[in-house]
Amino acid sequence: MSTEKKQDSSAKLVLVLFAISVVTALLLGLVNMVTAPVIAANNERVAAEAKAEVLPSQNEYEDVTDQYTGGDPNVLGVYKAGEDGYVVEIQSSGFGGMVKMTVGVGADGACTGVSITSHSETSGLGANATDETWREQFKGASGDVKVTKDNGTIDALTGATITSRAVCSGVTTALEVAASMG
Secondary structure, three states: OHHHHHHHHHHHHHHHHHHHHHHHHHHHHHHHHHHHHHHHHHHHHHHHHHHHHHOOOOOOOEEOHHHOOOOOOOEEEEEEOOOOEEEEEEEEEOOOOEEEEEEEEEOOOOEEEEEEEEOOOOOOOHHHHHOHHHHHHHOOOOOOOOEHHHOOOEOOOOOOHHHHHHHHHHHHHHHHHHHHHO
């Protein structure tokens, strides 16, 4: 009899755990369904603000990503701003994960600005890449953008050389993408 009680008890336990799992999955699905449109709208707003920040233009930002044939998987989007230049959404591997950024490239082929749109870098170190004062040094950069430790012109963030190199790499790639488009 003790074996029957054990099996009966085990069966009830399995059913209760299954019921809890089903209810939890349904609740998570509901929360995802409710929040997905809000998250998408917020991401679109952030992207639009970043484009306007790095390359202000009177023109619409025309999505020309499908015309980019370079095949770099880190290029997330390419937008033409009329005759003003291009905006490139790109990601680069930093210390804490991927650093997503938007880079403006003027008609002259030089960087017009950088906006960090998403990152997982260390707070107080790599996260300082979002600081406008630090990002200002990228304006006017062209060619192969590097930190001073690598014989470049960009001052690395203190204690965050990997993040600084990631942003430099992203800017260099964005400049190459824009050059390949024109």
